[in-house]
Ligand SMILES: Nc1ncnc2c1ncn2[C@@H]1O[C@H](COP(=O)(O)OP(=O)(O)OP(=O)(O)O)[C@@H](O)[C@H]1O
């Protein structure tokens with residue numbers, strides 16, 4: 001379904017539990033027309049602690065409604081930061097608490113209908129369930145946006161986007177293929193843990209939420225034996241597409257207990273980078289370069305490890321004019337418009353789903369007078 005470009009606001013609360021990103025994007029659901037304002041709302045330490053306690057909870061578990069309420073409240077605050085900015089539609093990812101696509105499913109806390117009422121705008125949410133119900137991994141979902149970014153920067157040869165959040169994920173993109181759901185356009189998967197292990201180490205040993213700039217990791221020595229053992233995890237033998245729950249590699253923290261703080265941080269960062277390098281074996285062809293998005297690109301030790309292990313140029317997405325702090329939020333703005341227009345959001349190459357599928361639920365505000373609008377704008 002074709003349509004004029006609209007302004008979509010994407011909201012993302014990621015696995016590292018640091019806060020909510022919001023970013024405006026003007027798109028018709030296919031091309032990127034323009035980037036807009038963005039905001040970050042950090043969680044307080046109490047909010048983070050509540051979310052941490054919620055990890056692993058499913059939709060019907062006790063205590064989950066309190067977490068959903070906190071997510072909705074934080075998002076309502078974030079939305080208010082965009083008031084007067086001409087938002088046509090909202091993409092609301094919610095907070096992943098549990099992800100077991102071949103078992104119990106996938107769970108993102110937060111109700112999009114609540115945000116539709118608060119904002120007076122259509123809200124697209126629950127992006128992952130339909131894909132999982134049709135046999136897909138339900139993640140990663142940013143790949144179609146990575147494809148749009150590759151075309152936006154006018155890449156000619158295959159390029160890889162690497163997102164380093166709590167978990168890492170990559171998309172290999174052939175920009176010569178115009179439709180992201182066409183065979184051969186995208187291959188995507190979660191690479192392994194990214195920042196989560198080093199964040200957990202910093203929290204447990206030093207009471208800090210992350211290793212700023214990777215300074216601690218940069219001052220340590222990598223224990224190569226730990227890295228080698230880590231690479232024996234069966235996840236690395238799985239053929240993509242494949243996805244991970246945040247804590248799937250929990251044993252990793254035990255592997256570094258006897259190392260000093262600096263050596264442990266250096267080793268965990270090397271594991272995350274080694275997981276990416278291992279993942280490259282699955283790419284259909286060697287990419288020109290790896291463009292890194294997500295908070296991990298601020299970790300200099302991580303970037304150095306990636307550069308030395310991947311064998312191609314590794315650059316932050318800023319090198320091509322994109323915003324690596326907001327790319328995932330923009331992705332959910334982009335996907336919201338695709339859902340509203342009946343375009344697919346995943347395909348066999350990105351999630352392993354049997355055929356291209358459009359996930360997502362659209363909630364519209366029930367009181368149209370709240371906003372003076374007549375209903376959904378798309
Ligand atoms: N200045 C910095 N130095 C080192 N690491 C940083 C810095 N800034 C952010 N990070 C890392 O990036 C993480 C946040 O990354 P990001 O916001 O991309 O994750 P997320 O969106 O929560 O996760 P996901 O992509 O898994 O959903 C922080 O928890 C931290 O580990």
Ligand SMILES: CC(=O)N[C@H]1[C@@H]2OC[C@@H](O2)[C@@H](O)[C@@H]1O[C@H](C)C(=O)O
Nearest residue numbers: 015096099139140141142165167169
């Ligand atoms: C289930 C879930 O929320 N997965 C996240 C997580 O964080 C990174 C990686 O694991 C990725 O698969 C996904 O997020 C991004 C935004 C995605 O869907 O593309």
